[in-house]
Amino acid sequence: MATGRSEQGRGAFSGEIAPEAVVVRFAGDSGDGMQLTGGQFTLSTALAGNDLATFPDFPAEIRAPQGTLFGVSAFQINFGSSEITTAGDAPDVLVAMNPAALKVNLGALRPGGLVIADTGEFTRRNLDKAKYENDPLTDGSLARWDVLAFDISALTLQAVKPFGLGNKEALRCKNMWTLGLALWMFDRDRQPLVDWLAAKFAKSPVLAEANIAALNAGHAYGETAELSGPLRKLHVDPVVSEPGLYRTITGAEAISLGLVAGAQLAGLPMFFGGYPITPASAVLHNLARMKEFGVTTFQAEDEIAAICAAIGASYAGQLGVTSSSGPGLALKGEAMGLAIMTELPLVIVNSQRGGPSTGLPTKAEQSDLYQAVYGRNGDAPLPVIAARSPGDAFACAIEACRIAVQFMTPVILLSDGYIANASEPWKVPDPATLTSFPVTFLEDAGESGGKPLPFKRDDRGVRPWIRPGTPGLMHRIGGIEKAIDTGNIDYAPDVHQAQTDARKAKIDGIARTIPPQEVALGAPCDTLAVVGWGSTFGPIHQAVRRSRRKGLAVSHVHVRHVWPLPENLGELLAGYQHVLVPEMNTGQFKTVLRDQFLIDAVPLSKTSGQPFAISELEAAIARFFDAVPGNEGGEVSVNHTQLPTPEIEQP
Amino acid sequence: MNDMSSVQTTPRDWETDQEVRWCPGCGDYAILKAVQRTLPMLGADPKNTVFVSGIGCSSRFPYYVESYGFHTIHGRAPAFATGIKLANPELDVWIVTGDGDGMSIGGNHTMHVLRRNLDCQILLFNNEIYGLTKGQYSPTSRVGTASPTSPAGSVDRPASPCAFALGAGARFVARSYDVSKDLPEVLKAAHAHKGAAFLEIFQNCIVYNKDRFDDFTAKAVAAEMQLHCMDGKPLLFANGCKGLSLDVRTLSFQVVDVVGADWKAAGVAVHDVRNRALAHMLVEMPFGPFPMALGVIYDDPAPTFESGVRAERATMVAGKSADLGQLLARGQTWTVAAG
Numbered sequence: 001m002a003t004g005r006s007e008q009g010r011g012a013f014s015g016e017i018a019p020e021a022v023v024v025r026f027a028g029d030s031g032d033g034m035q036l037t038g039g040q041f042t043l044s045t046a047l048a049g050n051d052l053a054t055f056p057d058f059p060a061e062i063r064a065p066q067g068t069l070f071g072v073s074a075f076q077i078n079f080g081s082s083e084i085t086t087a088g089d090a091p092d093v094l095v096a097m098n099p100a101a102l103k104v105n106l107g108a109l110r111p112g113g114l115v116i117a118d119t120g121e122f123t124r125r126n127l128d129k130a131k132y133e134n135d136p137l138t139d140g141s142l143a144r145w146d147v148l149a150f151d152i153s154a155l156t157l158q159a160v161k162p163f164g165l166g167n168k169e170a171l172r173c174k175n176m177w178t179l180g181l182a183l184w185m186f187d188r189d190r191q192p193l194v195d196w197l198a199a200k201f202a203k204s205p206v207l208a209e210a211n212i213a214a215l216n217a218g219h220a221y222g223e224t225a226e227l228s229g230p231l232r233k234l235h236v237d238p239v240v241s242e243p244g245l246y247r248t249i250t251g252a253e254a255i256s257l258g259l260v261a262g263a264q265l266a267g268l269p270m271f272f273g274g275y276p277i278t279p280a281s282a283v284l285h286n287l288a289r290m291k292e293f294g295v296t297t298f299q300a301e302d303e304i305a306a307i308c309a310a311i312g313a314s315y316a317g318q319l320g321v322t323s324s325s326g327p328g329l330a331l332k333g334e335a336m337g338l339a340i341m342t343e344l345p346l347v348i349v350n351s352q353r354g355g356p357s358t359g360l361p362t363k364a365e366q367s368d369l370y371q372a373v374y375g376r377n378g379d380a381p382l383p384v385i386a387a388r389s390p391g392d393a394f395a396c397a398i399e400a401c402r403i404a405v406q407f408m409t410p411v412i413l414l415s416d417g418y419i420a421n422a423s424e425p426w427k428v429p430d431p432a433t434l435t436s437f438p439v440t441f442l443e444d445a446g447e448s449g450g451k452p453l454p455f456k457r458d459d460r461g462v463r464p465w466i467r468p469g470t471p472g473l474m475h476r477i478g479g480i481e482k483a484i485d486t487g488n489i490d491y492a493p494d495v496h497q498a499q500t501d502a503r504k505a506k507i508d509g510i511a512r513t514i515p516p517q518e519v520a521l522g523a524p525c526d527t528l529a530v531v532g533w534g535s536t537f538g539p540i541h542q543a544v545r546r547s548r549r550k551g552l553a554v555s556h557v558h559v560r561h562v563w564p565l566p567e568n569l570g571e572l573l574a575g576y577q578h579v580l581v582p583e584m585n586t587g588q589f590k591t592v593l594r595d596q597f598l599i600d601a602v603p604l605s606k607t608s609g610q611p612f613a614i615s616e617l618e619a620a621i622a623r624f625f626d627a628v629p630g631n632e633g634g635e636v637s638v639n640h641t642q643l644p645t646p647e648i649e650q651p
Numbered sequence: 652m653n654d655m656s657s658v659q660t661t662p663r664d665w666e667t668d669q670e671v672r673w674c675p676g677c678g679d680y681a682i683l684k685a686v687q688r689t690l691p692m693l694g695a696d697p698k699n700t701v702f703v704s705g706i707g708c709s710s711r712f713p714y715y716v717e718s719y720g721f722h723t724i725h726g727r728a729p730a731f732a733t734g735i736k737l738a739n740p741e742l743d744v745w746i747v748t749g750d751g752d753g754m755s756i757g758g759n760h761t762m763h764v765l766r767r768n769l770d771c772q773i774l775l776f777n778n779e780i781y782g783l784t785k786g787q788y789s790p791t792s793r794v795g796t797a798s799p800t801s802p803a804g805s806v807d808r809p810a811s812p813c814a815f816a817l818g819a820g821a822r823f824v825a826r827s828y829d830v831s832k833d834l835p836e837v838l839k840a841a842h843a844h845k846g847a848a849f850l851e852i853f854q855n856c857i858v859y860n861k862d863r864f865d866d867f868t869a870k871a872v873a874a875e876m877q878l879h880c881m882d883g884k885p886l887l888f889a890n891g892c893k894g895l896s897l898d899v900r901t902l903s904f905q906v907v908d909v910v911g912a913d914w915k916a917a918g919v920a921v922h923d924v925r926n927r928a929l930a931h932m933l934v935e936m937p938f939g940p941f942p943m944a945l946g947v948i949y950d951d952p953a954p955t956f957e958s959g960v961r962a963e964r965a966t967m968v969a970g971k972s973a974d975l976g977q978l979l980a981r982g983q984t985w986t987v988a989a990g
Binding site (some may be wrong): 037043047247269291 | 658667669697699701703706714717718719720721722724727729730731732733735736737739741742759760762763772785786863895960964967968969970971973974978979980981982984985986987988989
């Protein structure tokens with residue numbers, strides 16, 4: 001692991017040994033195309049056969065004022081020849097396109113790492129905007145790192161000169177120049193990028209050629225410039241993966257594909273009602289282009305209409321889906337209650353972001369767990385599933401569809417801003433290997449003597465799904481408490497008691513249809529279980545792996561079915577002396593575990609909008625162990641990447 | 652409405668076995684009867700008919716109609732109806748709402764269902780009061796309405812549902828009242844209109860706002876204060892003795908006397924249901940100096956939302972196959988070989 005290597009002072013890559021993993025962070029103005037550069041570098045890395053994880057970190061403003069600290073946009077990629085599950089803690093290489101980008105990201109760069117900076121942007125004006133008194137490239141303040149500073153702006157202008165672009169347009173090619181240099185450094189093939197640029201700018205061949213020229217110039221710069229010092233060509237060996245067809249995938253893509261697959265497996269057309277909200281909009285964008293799969297997308301007037309239309313479509317016999325982020329979920333609460341009361345299938349995707357209120361629109365948090373599990377009026381249970389990674393979101397979306405139609409219930413699928421935007425290599429599944437769960441609608445009244453019984457439950461407590469248009473089964477449903485079997489309005493005391501019990505029993509019973517909880521890493525009995533859910537999978541997994549290498553008896557348990565919990569989870573957790581629950585919130589799943597199993601689940605909270613660093617988790621784990629060589633007092637070097645470092649409540 | 656094969660039914664076929672729970676004497680009974688009388692005339696098929704409602708007294712309506720029915724949440728019926736209609740355009744969708752449900756908490760959805768022009772009928776029962784919550788003033792209550800939340804009389808200026816509907820882009824706007832003998836005819840016209848048909852029905856809440864509409868519904872004043880709009884016919888009232896003529900200086904109506912049935916000489920305007928400007932004037936003329944315009948005020952069909960959605964889908968899917976395997980493997984891929 002990049003961050004696991006011992007620090008050997010200057011010269012990050014001066015040796016000839018191929019590193020196991022490398023973390024590169026591209027940082028610039030939000031208008032500099034850093035996300036694009038990072039995305040394309042990700043692609044070339046995947047094509048080179050490295051495992052990888054990415055972390056886009058961008059401001060909420062679309063084009064924040066140029067050169068300012070709050071307008072800095074960054075994209076981090078961790079790639080290597082072993083299994084990568086996080087975007088990495090501290091970058092080995094920081095590409096800083098201006099002073100502000102340097103200032104915001106330098107603290108993260110590990111000592112001895114490499115800074116690549118564009119001197120063309122280190123003007124007095126830009127230094128002032130970044131609140132630098134002196135030029136950090138020349139005042140000696142970067143002594144802890146290797147610095148490679150040259151005028152990328154001028155070099156780019158020179159490279160694209162033949163194409164006669166205006167100054168502004170020409171400078172836009174800087175990101176491709178930088179990418180070219182990065183491709184050279186990490187021994188990547190340029191051709192896929194050249195093809196991509198040609199396709200992207202097909203309508204404007206001059207721009208395509210200029211960008212390709214910039215890419216080539218950056219690459220050539222690395223190859224021919226006789227640079228002594230830090231710039232070295234590096235080869236990272238490909239990872240050994242399971243054979244098969246691969247692609248890179250973001251969580252938003254995986255959710256979209258999983259929903260399409262889920263609807264197909266159910267044999268239903270899908271109706272998707274959405275309203276634009278960061279970071280959930282991508283799902284609506286994707287599905288709007290998948291209409292050939294029987295998908296109808298509806299951009300509603302608000303979050304409430306989006307879910308209500310989806311429920312309407314479910315009532316009419318399609319698979320209703322809606323998607324949003326925390327604030328939107330809050331607005332959808334009442335309608336979710338109606339879907340619970342009328343027992344209609346519905347999938348609700350929540351791409352969580354920092355809250356409360358508008359909070360941190362572009363940053364990840366896991367703070368909607370209470371909202372998902374408890375956040376409705378009345379006793380309103382519904383199943384909650386959490387995806388742990390972009391690729392995992394595909395399977396989770398299918399699972400959400402399955403539970404929704406098999407149990408006639410709304411299901412919440414929790415993702416977050418990190419999963420939605422991050423990408424990882426994904427083994428493309430063969431649709432033939434996916435298990436179908438075809439839906440049957442009730443089409444005749446049968447034994448009930450011609451009288452429709454829309455709320456007659458089967459042995460799992462599930463009511464039939466009757467579509468309007470079905471002859472002889474006309475009936476009325478609604479949000480008022482209803483009689484057993486007939487569903488007619490009835491709020492007699494015993495009826496409400498019985499129906500409340502039946503709704504709860506139905507959801508609880510879903511636990512019998514989900515796989516038992518497994519241990520992701522380690523053993524079913526240990527000193528410590530680190531229990532996670534959602535996007536903390538990567539850092540927890542790496543931290544537990546490293547701790548186990550040090551001989552600590554710690555295991556990783558990662559819960560997908562947040563509600564209802566797997567039937568064996570309580571028993572499993574009872575096998576550990578301690579349970580640590582790291583979460584990007586103030587301890588919400590911890591509360592659920594304490595409530596359900598009466599165990600002393602210890603929270604580890606982080607709400608900085610940044611994912612956990614592996615080292616933070618290692619430190620937290622180490623505090624549960626005494627007398628471990630090299631771990632006295634649980635001391636692990638402090639990581640500056642993602643402040644603030646979380647505090648553990650009670651070791 | 653839809654071009655579906657018509658089915659023979661009687662009003663009784665549209666009655667459910669549920670006990671109707673409105674207050675005795677409530678105007679909702681008359682509206683329910685009118686709807687149950689009209690549906691057979693339309694040849695409506697119970698299995699393809701869906702009544703969708705929000706919350707309020709009016710929204711109990713679906714429980715009493717023997718068809719499919721969905722009693723949803725406060726103000727959101729148009730959104731549910733949109734999902735239902737997009738999922739199955741064959742269904743004949745009726746939205747039942749009230750002044751609180753459709754103009755206050757659900758005003759946003761009323762606006763958008765109208766501008767999108769979803770093919771449905773929207774029956775807004777306007778009783779100018781919140782009935783189910785025991786009598787608070789509503790967004791259509793007249794200034795000065797005394798109620799538990801406005802003991803000294805309400806101060807908010809009321810909204811006009813029909814003016815709101817036109818402003819939102821409605822292509823069909825009509826008005827009637829609970830006990831009007833014309834209500835079935837207006838319901839039929841609303842149903843015949845392809846697109847969102849907005850029908851305001853004044854409804855007498857006998858408990859909290861009794862006889863509020865007597866100033867034009869009471870027998871003694873009906874002739875004088877009701878203007879029945881009929882396409883191609885002069886805008887006459889008061890038994891043909893008065894009419895509306897356009898004052899070109901102010902671009903508004905004025906009431907003129909018609910002598911000897913010669914409405915042309917009096918300059919009375921002729922109603923044209925496709926004339927949007929006329930419709931605006933009819934719904935906005937102040938009651939009192941002017942009569943209450945009733946009947947079909949505006950009816951000018953435009954392409955429906957669901958037909959647009961269908962056409963867009965056809966464009967999007969043209970030439971594409973729904974191969975899940977291909978979809979999953981979209982973009983740049985690479986193969987890891989075994990061993």
